[in-house]
Amino acid sequence: MIDIDRIRADTPAASRLAYLHNAGAALMPAPVVETMKRHIDLESEIGGYAAADRESARLEAVYGSVARLLNTAPDEIALTENATVAWQMAFYALPLRAGDRILTAEAEYAANYVAFLQVAKRTGAIIDIVPSNASGELDIHALERMIDQRVKLIAITWVPTNGGLVNPAEAVGKIARAHGIPYLLDACQAVGQMEVDVEAIGCDMLSATGRKFLRGPRGTGFLYVRRALLQRLEPPMIDHFAAPWVARDQYRLRDDARRFETWENNYTARLGLGAAVDYALNVGIRPVEQRCRMLADRLRSGLGSIRGVTIRDLGHAPGAIVSFTIKGYEAEAIVSSAAAAGITIGASDPSSTRIDAEMRSLPVVVRASPHYYNTEAEIDRLIGLLTDLVPR
Numbered sequence: 285m286i287d288i289d290r291i292r293a294d295t296p297a298a299s300r301l302a303y304l305h306n307a308g309a310a311l312m313p314a315p316v317v318e319t320m321k322r323h324i325d326l327e328s329e330i331g332g333y334a335a336a337d338r339e340s341a342r343l344e345a346v347y348g349s350v351a352r353l354l355n356t357a358p359d360e361i362a363l364t365e366n367a368t369v370a371w372q373m374a375f376y377a378l379p380l381r382a383g384d385r386i387l388t389a390e391a392e393y394a395a396n397y398v399a400f401l402q403v404a405k406r407t408g409a410i411i412d413i414v415p416s417n418a419s420g421e422l423d424i425h426a427l428e429r430m431i432d433q434r435v436k437l438i439a440i441t442w443v444p445t446n447g448g449l450v451n452p453a454e455a456v457g458k459i460a461r462a463h464g465i466p467y468l469l470d471a472c473q474a475v476g477q478m479e480v481d482v483e484a485i486g487c488d489m490l491s492a493t494g495r496k497f498l499r500g501p502r503g504t505g506f507l508y509v510r511r512a513l514l515q516r517l518e519p520p521m522i523d524h525f526a527a528p529w530v531a532r533d534q535y536r537l538r539d540d541a542r543r544f545e546t547w548e549n550n551y552t553a554r555l556g557l558g559a560a561v562d563y564a565l566n567v568g569i570r571p572v573e574q575r576c577r578m579l580a581d582r583l584r585s586g587l588g589s590i591r592g593v594t595i596r597d598l599g600h601a602p603g604a605i606v607s608f609t610i611k612g613y614e615a616e617a618i619v620s621s622a623a624a625a626g627i628t629i630g631a632s633d634p635s636s637t638r639i640d641a642e643m644r645s646l647p648v649v650v651r652a653s654p655h656y657y658n659t660e661a662e663i664d665r666l667i668g669l670l671t672d673l674v675p676r
C-alpha cells in the first residue's frame with residue numbers, strides 16, 4: 285500500500301495544485317530536490333571536479349539504480365541528457381542500408397519518426413507501419429506477417445505521448461527474438477508508471493526520460509543496450525570518453541554502454557535522476573501502476589458522463605495518460621481554464637504522433653496524466669470543472 289500522506293508531504297506543491305501533467309514533467313519528490321541542491325552547494329564550495337570526485341560512489345550508484353529499475357546490469361546502461369538522445373544514439377548506430385525495412389507502429393513519436401525519415405532519405409531504407417488491431421494496439425499478427433529477411437529493425441513506442449494506449453511490448457519482443465531482429469523500444473512514458481523488465485520484454489535497446497513518470501529532473505534520460513548487441517554497435521558520434529584515444533591514429537571503444545555517453549555531464553541532474561529512481565523503487569512500481577490505473581480509470585469514467593466529451597485513448601487496458609476533446613472547445617482553452625482553477629493538465633498536438641493523428645483525424649487533444657501521488661479528490665475536481673464548463 286502506498287502511504288499517500290507521506291508521499292504528498294514529500295511533494296509540497298501537491299497541496300497547492302492538482303497536478304495532472306505527469307506525462308509532461310512530474311513534480312519531483314523532496315529527496316530528489318534535496319539531492320540536487322546538496323550537489324550544487326558542494327560544487328559552489330569546492331568546484332565541479334572535486335565535487336564529482338567526492339560523490340563518485342553516489343554517481344556510480346546511479347547506473348545500479350537504473351539497472352535495478354529495468355532488471356538489467358549497470359554496464360548495459362548509458363546516462364544521457366534526455367530520452368531522445370538515448371534513442372538517437374541507438375538508432376543511428378544501426379547499420380541500415382538500401383532496401384532494409386524498419387517496422388514501426390502507428391503511434392510512433394515524432395522525434396523517432398523524423399529520424400526514420402532522415403535515415404530512409406540517406407540510405408534508401410524503407411519505413412513500414414504495422415497496422416493496429418480493433419482496439420488500437422499494434423497488431424501482433426500483422427507484425428508476424430510482415431517479417432521477412434529485409435526487416436533489420438523493429439522500433440516502436442510502448443506508451444505513446446498522445447494517450448492511454450499501451451502497446452504489447454512483450455509480444456513484440458517475442459517476435460523480434462524469434463527472428464533475430466534488433467528491437468528498439470521507446471519506453472519514455474512507461475518508466476515510472478509501470479513495471480519495465482527488459483528481460484521479460486525481450487528488447488535489445490530501450491530509451492527513457494527522467495522527468496516524466498519517474499519524477500526526476502529535466503535534462504536526464506537513459507539508454508539500455510543488451511550486452512550481446514552492444515559489442516557490435518559503433519555509436520554514431522564518439523568522444524574520448526566513449527572511445528579513449530589510445531594511439532595517434534587509433535581509438536578504442538569502451539566495452540560498456542557508456543560508449544554512448546560523452547565526457548562532460550550535469551552531475552547534479554544525474555544524482556537527481558538516481559534519487560528519483562530510488563524513490564520510485566522504494567514506493568514500489570507495482571502499487572504505483574495500480575494506483576495510476578485506478579485514478580486514470582476514475583477520470584475516464586467521470587469524463588464519459590460529460591456532454592460533448594470524447595475520450596481519445598486507445599487500447600483494451602489504457603494507462604495513466606487520459607486524452608480527450610470536448611465538442612466546441614479548443615484544447616488550449618480547456619488547459620487554461622483548468623490552470624486558472626489550480627489544475628495542471630496539458631495538450632498533445634497532432635504533429636507529435638502524426639500517423640495516428642491523421643488516421644483518426646485528431647485535433648489537439650487535452651492530456652491529463654495522473655500519478656500515484658494524486659488523489660481521487662483531485663480527479664473529481666477536474667471532472668467537476670469540466671462539467672461546469674460545458675452547458676447542460
Ligand SMILES: Cc1ncc(COP(=O)(O)O)c(C=O)c1O
Nearest residue numbers: 366367368393444445470472493
Ligand atoms: C513517447 C515519447 N518518446 C520520446 C519522448 C522524448 O523524450 P525527451 O523529451 O526526454 O527527449 C517523449 C516526450 O514527450 C515521448 O512522449
